[in-house]
Amino acid sequence: MKVGIVGLGLMGGSLGLALQKTKIVSTVSGWDLSEAHKNEALELGLVHEIADISTMKQNCDIVVLAIPVEAIIATLKNDLFDAPSNLTIIDFGSTKRAILDAVPDSIRGNFVAAHPMAGTEYSGPKAAFSSLYDGATVIFCDPELTTDRHAMRAVELFSHIGMKIVFMSAAEHDHHTAIISHLPHAISFSLASGVLQQEERRHIVALGGPTFSGMIRVAKSSPVMWSDIFKQNEDELISAIDMFSDELARLKGLVASKDWQGVGEFMRKARKIREIL
Amino acid sequence: MKVGIVGLGLMGGSLGLALQKTKIVSTVSGWDLSEAHKNEALELGLVHEIADISTMKQNCDIVVLAIPVEAIIATLKNDLFDAPSNLTIIDFGSTKRAILDAVPDSIRGNFVAAHPMAGTEYSGPKAAFSSLYDGATVIFCDPELTTDRHAMRAVELFSHIGMKIVFMSAAEHDHHTAIISHLPHAISFSLASGVLQQEERRHIVALGGPTFSGMIRVAKSSPVMWSDIFKQNEDELISAIDMFSDELARLKGLVASKDWQGVGEFMRKARKIREIL
Numbered sequence: 001m002k003v004g005i006v007g008l009g010l011m012g013g014s015l016g017l018a019l020q021k022t023k024i025v026s027t028v029s030g031w032d033l034s035e036a037h038k039n040e041a042l043e044l045g046l047v048h049e050i051a052d053i054s055t056m057k058q059n060c061d062i063v064v065l066a067i068p069v070e071a072i073i074a075t076l077k078n079d080l081f082d083a084p085s086n087l088t089i090i091d092f093g094s095t096k097r098a099i100l101d102a103v104p105d106s107i108r109g110n111f112v113a114a115h116p117m118a119g120t121e122y123s124g125p126k127a128a129f130s131s132l133y134d135g136a137t138v139i140f141c142d143p144e145l146t147t148d149r150h151a152m153r154a155v156e157l158f159s160h161i162g163m164k165i166v167f168m169s170a171a172e173h174d175h176h177t178a179i180i181s182h183l184p185h186a187i188s189f190s191l192a193s194g195v196l197q198q199e200e201r202r203h204i205v206a207l208g209g210p211t212f213s214g215m216i217r218v219a220k221s222s223p224v225m226w227s228d229i230f231k232q233n234e235d236e237l238i239s240a241i242d243m244f245s246d247e248l249a250r251l252k253g254l255v256a257s258k259d260w261q262g263v264g265e266f267m268r269k270a271r272k273i274r275e276i277l
Numbered sequence: 278m279k280v281g282i283v284g285l286g287l288m289g290g291s292l293g294l295a296l297q298k299t300k301i302v303s304t305v306s307g308w309d310l311s312e313a314h315k316n317e318a319l320e321l322g323l324v325h326e327i328a329d330i331s332t333m334k335q336n337c338d339i340v341v342l343a344i345p346v347e348a349i350i351a352t353l354k355n356d357l358f359d360a361p362s363n364l365t366i367i368d369f370g371s372t373k374r375a376i377l378d379a380v381p382d383s384i385r386g387n388f389v390a391a392h393p394m395a396g397t398e399y400s401g402p403k404a405a406f407s408s409l410y411d412g413a414t415v416i417f418c419d420p421e422l423t424t425d426r427h428a429m430r431a432v433e434l435f436s437h438i439g440m441k442i443v444f445m446s447a448a449e450h451d452h453h454t455a456i457i458s459h460l461p462h463a464i465s466f467s468l469a470s471g472v473l474q475q476e477e478r479r480h481i482v483a484l485g486g487p488t489f490s491g492m493i494r495v496a497k498s499s500p501v502m503w504s505d506i507f508k509q510n511e512d513e514l515i516s517a518i519d520m521f522s523d524e525l526a527r528l529k530g531l532v533a534s535k536d537w538q539g540v541g542e543f544m545r546k547a548r549k550i551r552e553i554l
Contacts, residue, residue, distance in 0.1 A: 117486035137483050166483040179475055180484040184492040186528055187464060193547035194524035198456055204553050206414050206443040207457040209394035213554050214491050215461040220551045223544035231537050241529045245522060247471035251463055252518045260508050267500035270470035274497045276481050277490050 001025050003157070004056030004063040006075065008032040008041040010120065011092050012066030013128025016046040018161040021130055029056055032125075040125040053079045057087060062153060065091040068228045073102040076111075083107050088150040090114050090157075094225075095177070095232035096141045096170035109147035112154040113170060115139040115177070116163065121220035134162035139177075141170040178236035183244055185218050185226055186237065192219035278302050280434070281333030281340040283352065285309040285318040287397065288369050289343030290405025293323040295438040298407055306333055309402075317402040330356045334364060339430060342368040345505045350379040353388075360384050365427040367391050367434075371454070371502075372509035373418045373447040386424035389431040390447060392416040392454070393440065398497035411439035416454075418447040455513035460521055462495050462503055463514065469496035 001024055005012045008030045019025045030047030032038050038050050056063050057080065065072045072091045080089055081104040090112040093099050103111050118136035120127060138158050143151055158165055168176075195204065195216075204212075230237055254262040278301055282289045285307045296302045307324030309315050315327050333340050334357065342349045349368045357366055358381040367389040370376050380388050395413035397404060415435050420428055435442050445453075472481065472493070481489075507514055531539040 117484055119487065136486065139483065168483070176476065176480045176484050179472060180481060180489050181486065184468065184488050187468065187492065187525065189544050189547040190525040190528050191461065191464065191521060192550040193528075193543060194521050195456060196547065196550060197524075198520060199453065201553055203453045204457060204550075206416065206445070207394055207453050208554050209413065209458065210396065211461050211495050212457050214494055215464065216550050216554065217491055218488050219544075219547045221544075221548075223541045223548060226544055227537050227541040230532055230540055231535075234532055234535070238529060238533055241525060241532075243475060244468060244471050245525065247474075248464065248467040248518060248522065251467050251470075252515060255507055255511055255518075256515055258508075258511070260504050263507055264500045264504040266470060267466050267496075267498075267503055270466040270473065270496045271498075271500060273469040273473060273481075273493050276478055277485050277493065 001062065002027045002029070002060045004029040004031070004051065004053075004060040005047060006031050006053060006056075006063065006065050007067035007071075008037045008046055008125050008128075009066065010123050010127040010132070011116070011118075012064065013041055013044070013046040013125045014118075014130065014132035015064060015066060015092075015161070016041070017128060017130035018133050019157075020045075020048075022160045024156065024160050029060060031056065037125050044125055044128065046125055046128055057083050060087065062088040062090060062157060065089070065093070068225050069093040069095055069099060069232050070228055072099055076103055076107070080104075081106050083110060085110065088112060088153045090154055092116055094181075094229045096139075096173045098232045100142060100145075100170045108145060110150050112143075112146050112150060113141040114154065114158070115141070115173065117181075119221075121217050123222045123225070136163055137166055138163045139173050140165055140167050141173050143167050174233050175236050178233050178240040179243070182229060182233055182237050183240040185221065186230070186241055187244065188216055188219040189226075192216040278339065279304045279306070279337045281306040281308070281328065281330075281337040282324060283308050283330060283333075283340065283342050284344035284348075284369075285314045285323055285402050285405075286343065287400050287404040287409070288393070288395075289341065290318055290321070290323040290402045291395075291407065291409035292341060292343060292369075292438070293318070294405060294407035295410050296434075297322075297325075299437045301433065301437055306337060308333070314402050321402055321405065323402055323405055334360050337364065339365040339367060339434060342366070342370070345502055346370040346372055346376060346509050347505055349376055353380055353384070357381075358383055360387060362387065365389060365430045367431055369393055371458075371506045373416075373450045375509045377419060377422075377447045385422060387427050389420075389423050389427060390418040391431065391435070392418070392450065394458075398494050400499045400502070410435075413440055414443055415440045416450050417442055417444050418450050420444050451510050452513050455510050455517040456520070459506060459510055459514050460517040462498065463507070463518055464521065465493055465496040466503075469493040
């Protein structure tokens with residue numbers, strides 16, 4: 001099986017490394033807008049070769065789009081609308097409704113809308129590592145609109161790199177990721193932003209133990225990628241921020257009214273998250 | 278040198294292990310309110326022996342109080358007010374003003390108000406490990422009120438277990454920890470609480486990747502300990518929550534007005550935290 005990867009950053013590069021460790025893939029081709037990324041990806045061995053999208057379209061069995069959401073939409077419309085019927089097209093975009101609304105009808109059966117729940121705060125080819133996907137979950141959206149042969153190929157690929165597969169509608173995906181992924185990013189960016197305005201470097205260094213470091217880790221993520229995700233999922237994100245703000249205000253209210261039993265109760269209920277994660 | 282540790286949970290137990298690895302300590306005695314913790318601490322080798330506080334007061338060079346803030350205050354007033362002048366008393370409480378206001382004058386010179394910026398979301402003797410303090414920072418508050426011999430002893434002890442020492446007033450400490458440590462805990466408890474109310478288990482499991490898991494990690498911390506900390510630092514915590522809520526509202530406003538350049542700029546500024554942590 002030949003796989004082409006468009007976008008050789010953390011996600012695409014790690015996929016290249018992971019696929020090379022499986023027995024099911026013979027060749028991994030890669031492409032990136034950036035010349036520097038292409039060179040780095042070859043040097044780091046993330047892919048076997050560099051090839052452009054029109055070459056991949058002819059030679060590959062699967063093309064994976066590991067680029068921002070807006071770039072995925074443009075690539076589907078401009079480069080892949082006339083893909084051969086035996087080409088499986090998988091996207092790794094972080095929001096799904098906008099992409100699925102934009103997939104040309106001509107390739108809807110080829111298309112697999114996937115969101116791997118994996119990543120770090122780093123980006124670019126040098127951030128890639130072979131175990132990024134191992135044990136992580138991938139959400140496969142609206143699978144009933146993908147032709148069986150393409151869906152099965154995607155399932156094979158995901159499972160061979162160690163992923164747990166969960167099926168969900170795109171609307172459900174965007175609703176739940178707003179709460180469980182995009183909201184935490186908005187919180188982390190806001191916490192980092194507020195603390196940088198309030199605090200001197202020496203106090204952040206002295207007091208920024210594992211709690212603070214852990215909470216602002218994802219604020220180090222790419223602003224280009226994350227402003228794009230916020231844009232694609234604006235309405236769901238705003239609802240999620242409101243939900244969280246109400247909850248924080250409730251905790252603040254318990255503190256302000258010195259209801260320490262209520263504060264303890266709030267924490268004990270929150271702590272039940274231990275039973276799940 | 279003989280050290281006594283009151284409270285054999287994560288903090289006290291880890292201190293016992295770390296001290297046993299240094300050459301400067303001959304005996305580590307321990308005590309805990311809980312019979313189970315005392316037995317576990319001996320079984321796990323966290324301390325050499327169990328001894329009560331009055332025995333420690335006579336036999337030890339240093340007594341460390343690794344218990345909640347309210348218990349520290351009670352122990353200073355009821356058990357240690359008549360400590361001999363050569364006993365160094367160190368507390369590990371997470372807020373400092375209330376403790377320093379309560380230290381009896383008779384032992385003020387013996388007393389070292391310290392806050393190690395180390396910890397995990399786990400508690401109890403089984404959570405202890407010898408490297409908890411290695412490379413972490415400890416805040417030593419109002420050092421000018423500690424007699425030199427006791428201050429120097431504390432500095433020796435902290436530096437021998439690998440800690441970086443930072444001096445600060447108690448008021449500064451409580452202000453900055455509200456923003457950099459207590460606020461992140463309030464956020465984490467609120468995020469976990471909100472998500473548990475909104476989301477089913479299966480969605481949390483499927484979508485709760487490293488971002489969400491990282492953000493709710495400290496919501497697994499002890500409600501007893503954290504409601505106590507919130508109580509001791511109520512006013513500073515409320516100001517910190519207000520500061521953060523304003524910042525999150527500002528980000529939400531940028532999203533709601535579709536100012537994607539503004540959102541990107543917000544994220545780029547927040548991301549400067551990379552230069553510090």
